[in-house]
Amino acid sequence: MHHDSLHALLVKEKLSLTRPRRIIFDLLLHKDPQSMQVLISRAANKVDRATIYRTIELFERLGIVHRLNIGWKYKIELSDLFVGHHHHFHCNQCGATHTLQANPMLETMIDTVAAKENFSPRSHQLEIHGLCGQCAGQPA
Amino acid sequence: MHHDSLHALLVKEKLSLTRPRRIIFDLLLHKDPQSMQVLISRAANKVDRATIYRTIELFERLGIVHRLNIGWKYKIELSDLFVGHHHHFHCNQCGATHTLQANPMLETMIDTVAAKENFSPRSHQLEIHGLCGQCAGQPA
DNA sequence: GATATATTTGCAAATTTGTCGCAATTATAT
DNA sequence: ATATAATTGCGACAAATTTGCAAATATATC
Ligand SMILES: [Mn+2]
Ligand SMILES: [Mn+2]
Ligand SMILES: [Zn+2]
Ligand SMILES: [Zn+2]
Numbered sequence: 001m002h003h004d005s006l007h008a009l010l011v012k013e014k015l016s017l018t019r020p021r022r023i024i025f026d027l028l029l030h031k032d033p034q035s036m037q038v039l040i041s042r043a044a045n046k047v048d049r050a051t052i053y054r055t056i057e058l059f060e061r062l063g064i065v066h067r068l069n070i071g072w073k074y075k076i077e078l079s080d081l082f083v084g085h086h087h088h089f090h091c092n093q094c095g096a097t098h099t100l101q102a103n104p105m106l107e108t109m110i111d112t113v114a115a116k117e118n119f120s121p122r123s124h125q126l127e128i129h130g131l132c133g134q135c136a137g138q139p140a
Numbered sequence: 141m142h143h144d145s146l147h148a149l150l151v152k153e154k155l156s157l158t159r160p161r162r163i164i165f166d167l168l169l170h171k172d173p174q175s176m177q178v179l180i181s182r183a184a185n186k187v188d189r190a191t192i193y194r195t196i197e198l199f200e201r202l203g204i205v206h207r208l209n210i211g212w213k214y215k216i217e218l219s220d221l222f223v224g225h226h227h228h229f230h231c232n233q234c235g236a237t238h239t240l241q242a243n244p245m246l247e248t249m250i251d252t253v254a255a256k257e258n259f260s261p262r263s264h265q266l267e268i269h270g271l272c273g274q275c276a277g278q279p280a
Numbered sequence: 281g282a283t284a285t286a287t288t289t290g291c292a293a294a295t296t297t298g299t300c301g302c303a304a305t306t307a308t309a310t
Numbered sequence: 311a312t313a314t315a316a317t318t319g320c321g322a323c324a325a326a327t328t329t330g331c332a333a334a335t336a337t338a339t340c
Contacts, residue, residue, distance in 0.1 A: 014315095014316085015316075015317090016306090016307050016308065016316070016317080017307090018306070018307070018316090018317065018318080019306085019307095019318095020317080020318070020319095021317095036297075036298085037296090037297085040297095047318090047319090048318070048319045048320070049297090049298085049319095050298085050299075050300085050318080050319070050320080051317080051318055051319070053297090053298060053299075054299095054317085054318085067209060068209070069207060069208065069209045069214065069265065072197070073297095074209065074214065087253075089254060089257065089259050089261075091259075092262065098257070098259070100253060100254065100257060103249075103253050105249065106246075106249050106250065106253055109243075109245065109246050109249060110246065110266065110268065113227075113240060113243050113246055114229060114240065114268045114270065117229065117238070117240060118272075118273040118276075119229050119231075119238070119268065119270055119271070119272055119273065119276075120270045120271040120272075120276045121229075121268050121269070121270040122232065122269055122270035122271070123268075123269045123270070124266060124267060124268040124269065125209065125265075125266070125267045125269075126250065126264060126265070126266045127264060127265045128250065128254045128259065128261050128263075128264040129261070129262055129263045129264065129265075130254065130259055130260045130261040130262035130263070131259070131260040131262070132258075132259055132260075133258040133259065136258075136259075136260045154286095154287090155287080155288090156287070156288080156335090156336055156337070157336090158287090158288065158289080158335070158336070159289095159335085159336095160288080160289070160290095161288095176326080176327090177325095177326085180326095187289090187290090188289070188290045188291070189290095189326095189327085190289080190290070190291080190327085190328075190329080191288080191289055191290070193326095193327060193328075194288085194289085194328095
């Protein structure tokens with residue numbers, strides 16, 4: 001159960017799995033990356049705005065979520081700990097965001113490139129922009 | 141001259157290279173990624189806040205700049221059209237941002253991965269997080 | 281270079297987004 | 311069940327971003 005891992009991560013820091021934290025986590029589970037505004041409106045009457053900001057900040061610090069550069073404002077999604085590692089493809093035409101499964105060869109190369117410069121990589125984010133299959137077919 | 145390419149990109153869209161646009165472009169040239177706030181304060185008394193937002197939005201639409209996820213807030217930098225294509229490494233410890241020269245092998249693989257899923261990649265962004273050489277040496 | 285036309289800017293106000301203090305509530309430990 | 315520490319909701323704030331519109335500036339034409 002995902003809630004168990006979440007609970008474990010929190011307990012390790014002497015923090016507790018509260019109702020608001022569970023609600024926010026559930027909003028993120030199995031969903032595409034969401035903007036703060038969407039999260040806030042989806043949690044309306046359940047969790048306060050301030051708590052959502054505080055929780056996302058906490059979750060990010062613990063590596064439970066991370067934020068993405070899609071469009072003008074950022075979006076939040078669960079980290080690799082909860083959904084398999086993946087990258088994103090964003091269509092410039094229709095605005096759709098697709099998931100790209102992680103490719104072992106590519107992952108290795110990314111770490112290698114960083115190591116070559118004497119860095120110790122811990123995580124990374126790759127966003128590809130262009131045209132999706134649909135949009136590439138039709139004229140603009 | 142970089143201003144010529146900038147001018148060409150604007151003219152193609154029936155837009156003009158105005159004083160504020162040139163000033164903002166120059167602020168970005170040869171500089172590390174900058175936050176909106178820094179851009180606003182650096183352009184103080186020269187370009188209005190609203191104009192900076194409008195210009196960055198325009199530049200982004202035309203592919204002249206793109207935004208980066210570095211830490212909590214995003215930053216703006218010139219796109220590959222004006223500075224060589226590169227990636228970023230961000231140190232979780234000291235907060236420094238380093239440039240990673242583009243690696244031909246890696247670049248090819250990124251495009252291949254996207255193409256395999258029937259996407260037509262036009263650009264991409266890779267951000268690596270971890271510890272820099274300095275910080276990896278010393279204990280936390 | 282002067283004039284006409286369309287675009288762009290600055291300004292100030294409005295809206296949206298993100299933060300903070302603190303009393304009341306909720307979670308863990310005993 | 312009680313004690314203790316962590317967490318939340320609720321304003322009130324503060325910061326960031328957007329907008330309408332009259333004035334200023336750029337391009338096209340004469
Ligand atoms: Mn990866
Ligand atoms: Mn690249
Ligand atoms: Zn598309
Ligand atoms: Zn460092």
